[in-house]
Amino acid sequence: MGAVLILFVSVLIAFGLLYSYSTINTYNFILLVLILLTIIITFFYFVSSMAIMYVYRRKRAGKLIIYFARFGLKMLFPLVTVLTGLFRANKDAIKKFYVDFNNLLVDTMDKKYSPSEIMILLPHCLQYSECGYKITNDINNCKRCGRCCIGSIADISDEKKIPVYVVTGGTAARNIVSKQRPKIIVSVACERDLTSGIADVGSIPVIGLINDRPHGPCYNTNIDVDVLKKKLENIIKE
Numbered sequence: 073m074g075a076v077l078i079l080f081v082s083v084l085i086a087f088g089l090l091y092s093y094s095t096i097n098t099y100n101f102i103l104l105v106l107i108l109l110t111i112i113i114t115f116f117y118f119v120s121s122m123a124i125m126y127v128y129r130r131k132r133a134g135k136l137i138i139y140f141a142r143f144g145l146k147m148l149f150p151l152v153t154v155l156t157g158l159f160r161a162n163k164d165a166i167k168k169f170y171v172d173f174n175n176l177l178v179d180t181m182d183k184k185y186s187p188s189e190i191m192i193l194l195p196h197c198l199q200y201s202e203c204g205y206k207i208t209n210d211i212n213n214c215k216r217c218g219r220c221c222i223g224s225i226a227d228i229s230d231e232k233k234i235p236v237y238v239v240t241g242g243t244a245a246r247n248i249v250s251k252q253r254p255k256i257i258v259s260v261a262c263e264r265d266l267t268s269g270i271a272d273v274g275s276i277p278v279i280g281l282i283n284d285r286p287h288g289p290c291y292n293t294n295i296d297v298d299v300l301k302k303k304l305e306n307i308i309k310e
């Protein structure tokens with residue numbers, strides 16, 4: 073905080089000196105730099121937006137276009153989120169698009185992984201709320217009674233030998249990821265947690281699956297286990 077304060081004060085002093093001693097040429101130069109910066113930023117936003125639209129429509133693209141689409145997604149998403157807030161639009165719809173498009177980018181990589189390189193990350197709210205078994209330490213504590221989808225996911229994990237973790241929140245998820253360092257994550261969560269999680273893990277690809285919330289947020293949520301299984305089968309090495 074001290075360093076940032078010193079930086080701002082220094083910039084203020086520099087602007088003050090500039091204001092006192094500047095000529096018309098100085099103003100012209102500053103204006104020129106601002107115009108150039110605006111052109112560069114506009115160009116990147118335009119190219120990135122085009123790349124996003126291209127990948128979204130074609131579902132495939134070359135490495136350069138994918139790079140711009142990925143870059144555009146990272147740059148445009150915060151701006152779009154702010155605008156959505158200002159106009160009171162549906163934030164979940166924007167976040168859903170972000171998750172879907174991120175999944176599309178992961179698909180275009182068309183990479184396969186061994187089971188030990190994959191991590192399944194689940195939110196605690198998938199567990200039936202009345203269930204007394206503690207599955208956040210070890211999903212194998214689940215008795216597979218069928219009252220929630222945890223049992224079926226534990227079966228898939230056993231069958232495919234893919235590690236699965238049930239976490240209570242974003243911090244726990246980040247800790248598990250930094251400890252286990254998977255090569256790819258298949259994560260179930262709500263739109264908000266998935267978008268922040270995808271941004272947090274940075275270089276690790278994440279396939280996001282949005283949970284169903286028939287009883288409202290964070291309570292007895294659900295996921296289509298067949299969809300999860302299919303996503304895993306698409307990325308497992310034969």
Ligand code: SF4
Pocket residue numbers: 199200203204205207213214215216217218219220221222223224
């Ligand atoms: S399937 Fe497992 S986690 Fe879900 S209610 Fe039954 S024992 Fe609990």
